[in-house]
Amino acid sequence: MTGSQTEANIRKTLLISTDHELIGMAKGAFDASGEIRIAVLQKPVSEVATEIRESHYDALVIDLDATSVTDFEQLQKIKRMAGTSTAIIVISENFSPSAARILIQLKVTDFLVKPMATSDFVRSINNALKLSSQNAQxxxxxxxxxxxxxxxxxxxxxxxxxxxxxxxxxxxxxxxxxxxxxxxxxxxxxxxxxxxxxxxxxxxxxxxxxxxxxxxxxxxxxxxxxxxxxxxxxxxxxxxxxxxxxxxxxxxxxxxxxxxxxxxxxxxxxxxxxxxxxxxxxxxxxxxxxxxxxxxxxxxxxxxxxxxxxxxxxxxxxxxxxxxxxxxxxxxxxxxxxxxxxxxxxxxxxxxxxxxxxxxxxxxxxxxxxxxxxxxxxxxxxxxxxxxxxxxxxxxxxxxxxxxxxxxxx
Ligand SMILES: Nc1ncnc2c1ncn2[C@@H]1O[C@H](COP(=O)(O)OP(=O)(O)OP(=O)(O)O)[C@@H](O)[C@H]1O
Ligand SMILES: [Mg+2]
The missing domain is CATH 3.40.50.300 (P-loop containing nucleotide triphosphate hydrolases)
Known part of the structure; x- marks a missing residue:
């Protein structure tokens, strides 16, 4: 699963979060030699501007407050900016049924509830990136x-x-x-x-x-x-x-x-x-x-x-x-x-x-x-x-x- 990868094969994922525990877990979950590389943008989702356009990411993992209307509006904006080829995974610790419904309407790729097992996190990203799709299923x-x-x-x-x-x-x-x-x-x-x-x-x-x-x-x-x-x-x-x-x-x-x-x-x-x-x-x-x-x-x-x-x-x-x-x-x-x-x-x-x-x-x-x-x-x-x-x-x-x-x- 590891081994040297050519740059072109590497899938880039960006995690947007201020949660140190989540960031630590994410960094530990994928090592640098693997086929997935994870970068971190350590700021609240409400402050994210055009940074995500500058380099193309295959997936965005967005940690947000599912009770905040502003966060959802921001999510929508980010999703538009990122374009359809970027997978979006939303993480929150406070999902309600109505928040889940919004996420489904927004067609995010997946959502995870904090705290989550590392394996769920990794699986979600693997599936989102459709890495070796047979394997992931x-x-x-x-x-x-x-x-x-x-x-x-x-x-x-x-x-x-x-x-x-x-x-x-x-x-x-x-x-x-x-x-x-x-x-x-x-x-x-x-x-x-x-x-x-x-x-x-x-x-x-x-x-x-x-x-x-x-x-x-x-x-x-x-x-x-x-x-x-x-x-x-x-x-x-x-x-x-x-x-x-x-x-x-x-x-x-x-x-x-x-x-x-x-x-x-x-x-x-x-x-x-x-x-x-x-x-x-x-x-x-x-x-x-x-x-x-x-x-x-x-x-x-x-x-x-x-x-x-x-x-x-x-x-x-x-x-x-x-x-x-x-x-x-x-x-x-x-x-x-x-x-x-x-x-x-x-x-x-x-x-x-x-x-x-x-x-x-x-x-x-x-x-x-x-x-x-x-x-x-x-x-x-x-x-x-x-x-x-x-x-x-x-x-x-x-x-x-x-x-x-x-x-x-x-
Ligand atoms: N099918 C077999 N035919 C012949 N010898 C065997 C066979 N399976 C195991 N042995 C032999 O039995 C011995 C014990 O095997 P093994 O160490 O796998 O047992 P174990 O149950 O794991 O033991 P332990 O209780 O020490 O963990 C070994 O010397 C092995 O070579
Ligand atoms: Mg034994």
Whole structure:
């Protein structure tokens, strides 16, 4: 999404406001290297004269008092001056139904109520500028992976799901990010052989400081194009973070990425249910042992208790052994025990997974036709068949709807 842009491709946006908080958020929301550049005219809208004519802006974001007749008259004037090719976004903290009606009559492109989430602000501007229109229309998809017990392959499967989405997304101009919420002892960075750069201490007490620029600094990027948010390991530093920080992080991520895969910790934190409620799909990873399947059942019960029917957990059984003659669990037992929650199984492929993890590469780099990737692709509904069908809106990955970390609809 970032990267060097030629001057001609850069879209210019002007924010007219005297609200320091809004200005700070806007400046942080778009970094200088991106395709949108934001300038600020720090004066009340009533004092804006011909400045906006001097340089052509693709969009004007106007912060006004929606109870002031003068402000509305001024808005009308600015709109005429700017011409029809300039998008107008109005921001106010005091919209009334009649103010909304006036804005609709004036045919402004969008209006936002203060205070707003950075993601809403960014979405509104992206949509107004019709930047990569296909991209802008798609709601971000959040996939949460939560382990039923330790060492079940949660991280391996979350990363592989992200790899699948990333490969697919690249063809259609969508971006993918992995968020490792195992803040103390995550292994995503290790498995991808990347430097974890998310410095929680820096933003812990002021989550609002986390903006586009800071996020950019704290992202690690894999050669495949995948982005990763992971914190350096601090094994002896057992702390919990405020839900506001996690929500802020995911909200920001949702503004810039189309697919977000979350490696959840096994421990239930105060923010766990918020994250699951905001996710389009929640996968619980278990392995083929009696304790793990029991833990999966308990996790489902906990999710149902906390999230009601808002979260629909789906269990993936990893390292599935389909041999009929083994002692212990067989496939029929597992299906019965999970009572409709089982969504699929992943074969045991020790050599492949170990090799990938040791070399810090994705499974398909070792073997493009491997059985782990194939099974997982089928589960997340992102195999090649579905990729084609998606043009008709049939892809299951895009069929999931409204959730918390949501982009503003176009
Ligand atoms: N399908 C598979 N076949 C064979 N080995 C696998 C498979 N999936 C994962 N593994 C192996 O299982 C081990 C644990 O995997 P992983 O680290 O992903 O588990 P986890 O659930 O994230 O563990 P933790 O509880 O430490 O977070 C790794 O050594 C990995 O190589
Ligand atoms: Mg893990």
């Amino acid at each position: 798609v709601e971000p998809q959040f996939l949460a992976f939560m382990p039923a017990s330790g060492g079940v392959g949660n991280t391996v499967l979350a990363l592989e799901a992200a790899a699948i989405l990333n490969r697919y997304g690249k063809q259609v101009g969508r971006s993918t990010c992995v968020v490792d919420l195992n803040f103390q002892h995550g292994s995503c960075a290790e498995y991808l052989d990347l430097e974890p750069r998310f410095d929680i201490n820096e933003i812990e007490n002021a989550p609002e400081r986390l903006d586009r620029q800071l996020l950019d600094v704290m992202l690690a990027r894999h050669a495949s194009g995948l982005s990763l948010i992971a914190a350096p390991n601090k094994p002896s530093d057992m702390r919990s973070f405020k839900p506001a920080l996690v929500v802020r992080l995911l909200d920001l991520v949702s503004a810039y990425f189309d697919y977000v895969v979350i490696d959840m910790p096994r421990i239930w934190f105060p923010w766990t249910e918020t994250v699951l409620m905001g996710s389009n799909r929640t996968f619980i990873i278990a392995d083929m042992t009696v304790p793990s399947i029991r833990h999966a059942r308990r996790t489902i019960a906990a999710i149902e208790e906390k999230g009601g029917n808002q979260i629909k957990p789906q269990v993936i059984v990893n390292r599935m052994d389909t041999r009929k003659n083994v002692a212990g669990l067989n496939a029929t037992d597992v299906t019965a025990a999970l009572d409709g929650h089982l969504v699929g199984t992943i074969p045991n492929n020790y050599m492949l997974v170990r090799d990938a993890v040791d070399r810090g590469v994705q499974l398909s780099e070792i073997d493009p036709a491997n059985n782990v990737t194939a099974s997982l692709s089928a589960i997340i509904g992102q195999n090649d068949e579905n990729a084609e069908a998606e043009e008709d809106g049939k892809s299951s990955i895009l069929a999931f709807g409204r959730k918390l970390f949501r982009r503003k609809a176009a």
